[in-house]
Amino acid sequence: MSATPNAGETAVYLPSDAFVKNAHISGMAAYDALCQEAATDYQGYWGRLARELITWKTPFTQVLDESNAPFFKWFADGTLNASYNCLDRNIERGLGDKTALIFEADGGEVTKISYSELLAKTCQIANGLKSIGVGKGDRVIIYISMSIDGVAAMQACARIGAIHSVVFGGFSAQSVRDRVQDTGAKAIITADQQVRGGKHLPLKAIVDEALSLGGCESVQHVLVVKRTGAELPMTAGRDLWMSDVIAHQPTVCEPEWVEAEHPLFLLYTSGSTGKPKGVQHSTGGYLLHAALTTKWTFDLKADDVFWCTADIGWVTGHSYITYGPLALGGTEIVFEGVPTFPDAGRFWKMIQDHKVSIFYTAPTAIRSLIKAAEANAAVHPKSYDLSSLRLLGSVGEPINPAAWEWYYREVGGNRCPIVDTFWQTETGGHMITPLPGVTPMVPGSCTLPFPGIQAAIVDETGKDVPNGQGGILVVKKPWPSMIRTIWGDPDRFVKSYYPADFQGKYYLAGDGAIRDEKTGYFTITGRIDDVLNVSGHRMGTMEIESALVSCTELVAEAAVVGRPDDTTGEAICAFVVLKRSRPEGDEAKAIAKQLRDHVAKEIGPIAKPKDIRFGENLPKTRSGKIMRRLLRSLAKGEAITQDTSTLENPAILTQLDQTY
Numbered sequence: 160m161s162a163t164p165n166a167g168e169t170a171v172y173l174p175s176d177a178f179v180k181n182a183h184i185s186g187m188a189a190y191d192a193l194c195q196e197a198a199t200d201y202q203g204y205w206g207r208l209a210r211e212l213i214t215w216k217t218p219f220t221q222v223l224d225e226s227n228a229p230f231f232k233w234f235a236d237g238t239l240n241a242s243y244n245c246l247d248r249n250i251e252r253g254l255g256d257k258t259a260l261i262f263e264a265d266g267g268e269v270t271k272i273s274y275s276e277l278l279a280k281t282c283q284i285a286n287g288l289k290s291i292g293v294g295k296g297d298r299v300i301i302y303i304s305m306s307i308d309g310v311a312a313m314q315a316c317a318r319i320g321a322i323h324s325v326v327f328g329g330f331s332a333q334s335v336r337d338r339v340q341d342t343g344a345k346a347i348i349t350a351d352q353q354v355r356g357g358k359h360l361p362l363k364a365i366v367d368e369a370l371s372l373g374g375c376e377s378v379q380h381v382l383v384v385k386r387t388g389a390e391l392p393m394t395a396g397r398d399l400w401m402s403d404v405i406a407h408q409p410t411v412c413e414p415e416w417v418e419a420e421h422p423l424f425l426l427y428t429s430g431s432t433g434k435p436k437g438v439q440h441s442t443g444g445y446l447l448h449a450a451l452t453t454k455w456t457f458d459l460k461a462d463d464v465f466w467c468t469a470d471i472g473w474v475t476g477h478s479y480i481t482y483g484p485l486a487l488g489g490t491e492i493v494f495e496g497v498p499t500f501p502d503a504g505r506f507w508k509m510i511q512d513h514k515v516s517i518f519y520t521a522p523t524a525i526r527s528l529i530k531a532a533e534a535n536a537a538v539h540p541k542s543y544d545l546s547s548l549r550l551l552g553s554v555g556e557p558i559n560p561a562a563w564e565w566y567y568r569e570v571g572g573n574r575c576p577i578v579d580t581f582w583q584t585e586t587g588g589h590m591i592t593p594l595p596g597v598t599p600m601v602p603g604s605c606t607l608p609f610p611g612i613q614a615a616i617v618d619e620t621g622k623d624v625p626n627g628q629g630g631i632l633v634v635k636k637p638w639p640s641m642i643r644t645i646w647g648d649p650d651r652f653v654k655s656y657y658p659a660d661f662q663g664k665y666y667l668a669g670d671g672a673i674r675d676e677k678t679g680y681f682t683i684t685g686r687i688d689d690v691l692n693v694s695g696h697r698m699g700t701m702e703i704e705s706a707l708v709s710c711t712e713l714v715a716e717a718a719v720v721g722r723p724d725d726t727t728g729e730a731i732c733a734f735v736v737l738k739r740s741r742p743e744g745d746e747a748k749a750i751a752k753q754l755r756d757h758v759a760k761e762i763g764p765i766a767k768p769k770d771i772r773f774g775e776n777l778p779k780t781r782s783g784k785i786m787r788r789l790l791r792s793l794a795k796g797e798a799i800t801q802d803t804s805t806l807e808n809p810a811i812l813t814q815l816d817q818t819y
């Protein structure tokens with residue numbers, strides 16, 4: 160592979176001839192032909208791919224039904240089962256003994272499971288779920304950390320047509336309770352504890368707390384997987400050990416053949432207002448795009464070892480751990496723990512030990528590992544044999560060119576293309592991304608739309624903006640893996656994603672973007688709503704504000720904004736007015752800690768504000784509106800250039816300079 164920076168121009172990196180030659184999609188002409196196929200016959204294109212990649216029980220006769228837009232339906236009269244597609248059919252193709260998952264625990268212990276074994280385990284859990292009365296359409300909350308059991312639990316739900324909703328193991332009891340209530344879940348699958356960085360952390364105890372908060376009457380059973388063997392109180396009649404439930408269950412379970420539109424899962428994600436929304440995905444369209452993008456973007460082949468470092472609590476773990484790679488019969492790594500334990504060489508050592516060939520992670524992880532490697536040569540990628548790698552990927556937030564180049568050089572040995580994949584919980588799979596055997600790469604740009612995806616940049620009225628001019632990122636046509644609705648709130652779905660500004664015709668991503676004047680490459684410029692991206696995790700500012708003001712004994716008012724951060728991308732900055740006088744010094748520090756702990760309890764540790772600033776008041780206009788733009792400047796430490804003449808009390812600006 161060669162870098163071909165022309166003097167004064169951005170560096171362009173080309174895939175090697177050998178990579179291009181062997182890639183599933185090889186060369187720009189192949190990419191253009193696919194885009195052309197989609198442009199000429201959109202439904203024909205997606206229909207062809209759906210027949211090629213998915214095994215249908217009943218073939219569909221209609222590709223796209225737009226009659227109730229924006230509630231689009233794809234492949235609606237087809238039936239299928241996602242777990243059949245991910246497990247049984249690989250076995251039917253002779254892959255029964257192939258390793259499906261390689262699990263590496265926090266302490267380094269490795270467990271491998273073949274396709275046949277994973278199917279048997281999935282079927283036992285599926286039968287176990289049936290034995291406690293869970294069936295098609297019932298919701299199951301999965302609150303578990305990275306494990307073979309977690310993946311199998313998701314597959315088991317899919318097998319019986321139950322709708323899973325995985326809750327990230329770092330979320331609080333409140334968050335679990337909110338999701339139980341919103342989904343009306345019948346069962347919860349959890350583990351006694353989770354292990355992160357050598358520490359044992361509670362899971363089942365948090366479920367107990369969540370259920371004790373009330374309003375969770377829908378939950379009939381809690382199934383508990385043993386991870387650490389910790390002593391736990393079990394509520395008789397409600398709590399069951401998973402091992403007991405599945406012990407005598409048969410290892411076969413006939414898949415429940417569901418309609419393509421049957422919800423496969425709900426996944427909660429932050430929006431700009433209110434509580435997190437339950438993004439609803441379908442079975443057929445979702446599975447198609449998860450499989451297709453795994454094949455084309457990651458160029459997955461039979462002998463690859465694929466590693467996506469995401470947690471199954473996020474969408475990346477759904478599409479690129481539980482569904483995409485398994486649908487293609489791949490071998491993948493599932494890792495428990497953190498990238499920095501036992502030391503910051505964990506990723507590189509695992510790549511070396513397991514001969515990982517495709518590696519997919521987040522910029523925030525790369526940035527923190529750069530820092531660690533610069534401080535300690537022993538955890539530098541050069542200290543490991545990473546020659547098995549052939550492709551790298553990035554997801555979750557914009558990757559800054561310096562981090563891109565380090566990743567390319569130090570991890571990929573100047574040989575591996577990097578796919579900077581832009582997508583969202585709502586999109587189900589990659590939307591704008593290089594294809595590794597096609598696209599000349601420019602660090603910091605997610606380059607071009609995936610073939611068939613009609614991404615565009617428009618102004619507030621929905622008019623296309625010329626290249627070189629920033630605007631609002633939209634998708635002009637529905638695509639198979641798109642969000643179907645927000646669970647229980649179809650109005651919010653329409654308002655959030657198909658707003659009247661664009662006559663309800665375009666999907667609004669919520670990000671700003673700009674296209675390069677010459678190449679047309681997309682660069683994402685960040686969220687245009689009140690959603691922050693902290694270490695690749697989406698956080699609504701309103702959610703954090705309401706968590707802060709729910710500390711009623713202390714907080715009168717709070718406003719939260721983001722500011723750039725070298726490691727986490729964005730950092731949370733909270734401006735707080737207390738019910739008592741403004742604290743200073745050690746007292747302010749103590750209260751800041753108390754507030755952080757409160758937010759961790761309400762949402763989870765990832766939502767803790769990095770900066771807390773106290774004022775007697777917040778900067779407001781005379782009509783009482785919080786001046787958020789001004790708060791953003793304060794958070795960044797910028798000189799105030801905004802007009803402050805409408806500010807009711809300019810003196811508070813000095814107070815709000817002090818960070819705790």
Ligand code: WTA
Nearest residue numbers: 554555556557579580581582583584683697
């Ligand atoms: C951001 C994660 C720039 C973006 C799959 C989006 C990115 C939000 C990229 C979705 C990327 C994701 N470049 N920004 N390659 N990938 N984003 O729902 O702001 O957790 O809207 O899905 O992350 O986050 P979500």
